[in-house]
Amino acid sequence: MDRKTAIVTGGSSGIGKETALALTLLGIKVYELSRRESAAEGITHISCDVTDEKAVNDAVKKVYDEAGRIDILINCAGFGISGAVEYTELSQAKLQFDVNFFGTVNVSRAVIPYMREKGCGRIVNISSVAAVAHIPFQTYYSASKAAVESYSFALHNEISPFGISVTAIQPGDISTGFTDARTKSFEGDDIYCGRISRSVEGMEKDERKGMSAQTAGKYIAKISVKKKVKPVYAIGFTYKFLCILCKIFPSSVRNGIVGMLYAK
Numbered sequence: 001m002d003r004k005t006a007i008v009t010g011g012s013s014g015i016g017k018e019t020a021l022a023l024t025l026l027g028i029k030v031y032e033l034s035r036r037e038s039a040a041e042g043i044t045h046i047s048c049d050v051t052d053e054k055a056v057n058d059a060v061k062k063v064y065d066e067a068g069r070i071d072i073l074i075n076c077a078g079f080g081i082s083g084a085v086e087y088t089e090l091s092q093a094k095l096q097f098d099v100n101f102f103g104t105v106n107v108s109r110a111v112i113p114y115m116r117e118k119g120c121g122r123i124v125n126i127s128s129v130a131a132v133a134h135i136p137f138q139t140y141y142s143a144s145k146a147a148v149e150s151y152s153f154a155l156h157n158e159i160s161p162f163g164i165s166v167t168a169i170q171p172g173d174i175s176t177g178f179t180d181a182r183t184k185s186f187e188g189d190d191i192y193c194g195r196i197s198r199s200v201e202g203m204e205k206d207e208r209k210g211m212s213a214q215t216a217g218k219y220i221a222k223i224s225v226k227k228k229v230k231p232v233y234a235i236g237f238t239y240k241f242l243c244i245l246c247k248i249f250p251s252s253v254r255n256g257i258v259g260m261l262y263a264k
Contacts, residue, residue, distance in 0.1 A: 003029045005067040006224070007060065009050050009107055010077030012038035014176035015126065018217025019074055019224075026225060031063045033107070034077065050077045050103030060110035070114045072224050074124045075104040075148075080141045080178060082200045083185030084192060092183065093140045100144035105151065112159060120163040124224050125152045127168040127232070129239050132246045133254070136263040137199040153231055167229040169220055172239035173210030199262045211236055 006023050010016035011032025017040060020030045024042040032038055033048040033056075048059040064070055078100040081092055104125050115121025128145040135142050149168045156166035182204075189196040219235050234240040246254050 002067075002069060003027060004071040004225075005029045005031070005063065005069050006072035006074065007031050007033060007063055007070060007107070007111065008074045008076055009033045009048075009103065010075075011040075011043065012036040012045070014076075014178055015171065015174060015213050015216050015220070016074075016076035018213045019076060019220045020217075022214075022218045022221035023072070023074075023224070026221060028072070028225075029067060031067075033059050050106055051098045053106050056106045057110050060107065060114070064114050069118060070111050070121065071118075072122045072124070073107060073111045074126070074220060074224055075107055076126050076220075077103050077107075078126065078144075080138065080182040081185075082138045082141070082182055082196075082203075084137060084188050084196055085139050087185060087187040088140065092185075096140045097144050097147070100141070101147045101151070104148055108155065112164065115164045116159065116162040118163075121165075122224055122229070123152075123155070123164065123166045124220060125149075125166065125168045126220070127152070127170045129170045129172045129234060129242060131168075131170060132243055133258050135199075135203065136259060137196050138203065149232065156231065165229055166231075167223065168232045169223060170232060170234040170239065170243065171211075171216055172234070172236060172242070173206045174213055174216050174235075175208055175210045176213045179204050179207045195263060198264070202262060 006028050008016055008020040011020040012034040020032050020043050023030045031044045033046050035049050038045045046059045048055050081096050108123055125148050127149045130142040131145040131149045152166050152168040186197050216235055234243045
């Protein structure tokens with residue numbers, strides 16, 4: 001019997017890499033798509049920028065031609081920017097959406113025809129707790145992840161009749177290179193009375209003490225092979241509880257609490 005095949009974007013480091021490694025331990029053939037070369041044993045690297053639609057289509061076709069099937073797609077590629085909306089260049093905001101949201105769209109669109117033809121498949125999109133607990137001074141990141149989540153819910157209803165399921169996963173604070181790779185701007189911090197730098201420093205402190213990428217990767221891999229999935233999952237009890245509170249509390253209360261934590 002042919003081995004199941006998975007594509008993981010952003011699989012050269014962090015959560016993406018650990019997810020890809022966890023999938024190989026489940027006996028799944030894994031291809032990782034990223035701009036950087038990855039030397040992880042048992043994983044096939046394909047150089048690909050998820051914002052380049054042609055490169056994505058070519059990469060997905062290469063996987064299908066080699067493996068003869070695509071069973072799982074995990075969209076992990078992404079990065080973060082921070083700074084005050086007032087001072088963030090629109091080009092940076094657009095790049096944030098190009099990678100985090102439209103990168104997810106590009107790869108999903110490329111794999112859906114192959115999954116539809118086979119009559120089954122699983123698409124896992126990496127969102128964030130920031131999609132529901134919207135982080136000030138990381139506004140565009142929060143918005144891009146909220147877009148990923150809305151997209152996942154709606155896409156599932158479009159393609160589930162073809163046997164394809166879609167789910168979103170919300171990591172919280174994870175200790176990875178994502179923190180150091182964040183594009184930060186402190187322009188206007190004096191006008192904002194130091195709130196920009198305090199917010200970002202607090203968030204990064206929490207991230208560095210957060211869950212390991214390996215633990216998150218194992219969780220994502222486990223969800224990707226479940227027989228049935230829910231529309232969205234948060235990783236870890238603390239963040240599951242937080243997401244429940246975000247649903248229960250009135251929006252003004254929820255936003256007020258987040259503001260006290262990250263906008264003072």
